[in-house]
Amino acid sequence: MSIKVCKFGGTSMADGNIMKRVAQIVTADEKRRYVVVSAPGKRFGGDIKVTDLLYQCYKQAQAGELSAFDETFSKIRNRFLYIEKEIDKNLGLDGLLNDIKEKILAGESEDYCASRGEYLAANIMASVLDIPFVDATEFIRFNQDGLLDESTYELGASLLKKYPRAVIPGFYGLDANGKIKTFSRGGGDISGAIVANAVAAELYENWTDVSGFFACDPRIVQNPKCISSLSYQELRELSYMGANVLHSEAIFPVRVAGIPIRICNTFRPEDAGTFIVPKVTGVDLDTPVTGIAGKKDFTVISIEKSMMNAEIGFTMRLLSVLDRYGVSFEHLPSGIDTISLVIDNEYLQNGLLEKLVQEIKETVHPDIVHIHEDIALVATVGHGMKQNVGTSARLFKALSEAGINVQMIDQGSSELNIIVGVDGKDCENCINAIYHEFF
Ligand code: ADP
Numbered sequence: 001m002s003i004k005v006c007k008f009g010g011t012s013m014a015d016g017n018i019m020k021r022v023a024q025i026v027t028a029d030e031k032r033r034y035v036v037v038s039a040p041g042k043r044f045g046g047d048i049k050v051t052d053l054l055y056q057c058y059k060q061a062q063a064g065e066l067s068a069f070d071e072t073f074s075k076i077r078n079r080f081l082y083i084e085k086e087i088d089k090n091l092g093l094d095g096l097l098n099d100i101k102e103k104i105l106a107g108e109s110e111d112y113c114a115s116r117g118e119y120l121a122a123n124i125m126a127s128v129l130d131i132p133f134v135d136a137t138e139f140i141r142f143n144q145d146g147l148l149d150e151s152t153y154e155l156g157a158s159l160l161k162k163y164p165r166a167v168i169p170g171f172y173g174l175d176a177n178g179k180i181k182t183f184s185r186g187g188g189d190i191s192g193a194i195v196a197n198a199v200a201a202e203l204y205e206n207w208t209d210v211s212g213f214f215a216c217d218p219r220i221v222q223n224p225k226c227i228s229s230l231s232y233q234e235l236r237e238l239s240y241m242g243a244n245v246l247h248s249e250a251i252f253p254v255r256v257a258g259i260p261i262r263i264c265n266t267f268r269p270e271d272a273g274t275f276i277v278p279k280v281t282g283v284d285l286d287t288p289v290t291g292i293a294g295k296k297d298f299t300v301i302s303i304e305k306s307m308m309n310a311e312i313g314f315t316m317r318l319l320s321v322l323d324r325y326g327v328s329f330e331h332l333p334s335g336i337d338t339i340s341l342v343i344d345n346e347y348l349q350n351g352l353l354e355k356l357v358q359e360i361k362e363t364v365h366p367d368i369v370h371i372h373e374d375i376a377l378v379a380t381v382g383h384g385m386k387q388n389v390g391t392s393a394r395l396f397k398a399l400s401e402a403g404i405n406v407q408m409i410d411q412g413s414s415e416l417n418i419i420v421g422v423d424g425k426d427c428e429n430c431i432n433a434i435y436h437e438f439f
Pocket residue numbers: 008009010011012038041186207208209210212213214215216217218219242243244245246
């Protein structure tokens with residue numbers, strides 16, 4: 001029988017009643033045999049995700065702030081014990097929580113600590129569904145470089161063959177030393193995609209709190225259009241650039257196996273949702289743009305030097321500076337006498353920007369170096385842009401009419417996206433202006 005893998009995010013695990021609703025969704029389709037879950041998320045505005053509480057506990061334990069630690073850990077305990085009561089089962093969660101608390105206080109790692117939300121949620125869901133719990137540590141493996149180890153897929157395939165149905169915690173696996181290691185935040189989506197690959201699923205369903213992938217972030221534009229289908233490539237561009245409804249790395253495990261993804265709403269399961277497929281068929285010429293996404297906190301280092309274009313090895317020497325400091329760049333737009341490095345601020349902490357600029361000056365002897373801090377990148381993405389003359393003219397006209405100053409432009413070589421750099425404060429306005437031009 002063909003298989004669907006369902007991943008349920010934090011809001012779908014938020015309390016016991018929602019977990020019961022999740023069980024109804026799973027049992028409504030007998031193909032839904034593998035369930036991957038996140039830790040309980042927010043129940044209401046202002047609530048704190050269990051994962052955030054766990055990170056807080058780790059910090060407090062490390063700092064020896066024991067009464068603050070106890071207070072935070074109690075919040076976690078109360079949430080889980082309340083869920084246990086709501087689902088009306090005795091799972092012995094209190095004992096499990098005591099054991100976790102002891103381990104954190106004894107110095108277990110941050111990743112161990114963060115992973116316990118998914119571990120407990122998966123145990124609860126397995127009991128609600130009355131199917132086995134299979135721990136992600138049994139098959140999800142990271143290599144020495146901290147990347148997903150290829151052995152994961154084979155291990156997962158042979159293990160899960162023994163379980164016709166199972167609940168698996170998302171977000172973590174084991175590192176090369178046998179210790180728990182998590183993916184980056186939101187990484188439960190990657191775990192779900194790995195399971196889909198391992199069991200050769202016909203579909204990877206990602207259940208969340210919105211009815212699909214929207215043309216832009218619904219927290220920025222009210223009621224944006226829901227995209228009925230988009231390609232893996234469009235998804236990758238949009239999620240990487242901030243459309244965090246799906247983790248940007250979740251695409252890889254399913255792409256190699258050609259498994260489509262469906263984004264669905266736990267609170268409106270009847271809605272069609274969005275399909276993410278290897279290739280979109282037929283481009284709608286009236287809407288050249290599929291979606292828009294933005295990400296803040298970049299720095300642009302613009303370098304000018306006369307005759308740069310004729311100086312053999314200039315770019316190589318420039319990039320060798322980044323290499324020496326272990327800094328990666330996001331974009332590298334260039335002109336005849338200019339080149340800009342667009343770098344995520346995460347790399348430029350603790351005075352590294354100043355050191356980097358100094359070394360660039362010493363290495364490539366530019367005429368002028370400009371630094372624009374606090375830049376946001378906004379990507380406009382769509383396969384339809386290739387066929388549509390005038391898409392960029394429309395985009396830049398909309399930005400100029402909205403009074404937005406464009407600091408940088410970059411167009412991907414696949415003509416799938418146009419990226420503009422704007423001041424951080426203009427990010428939301430920029431997304432709004434582009435959205436209303438094309439939708
Ligand atoms: P989960 O906890 O289910 O994994 P996330 O919070 O990770 O859910 O992702 C869902 C959220 O992503 C939505 O509530 C929405 O606010 C946000 N989001 C950002 N960009 C988009 C987009 N383009 N389409 C839909 N949702 C988006």
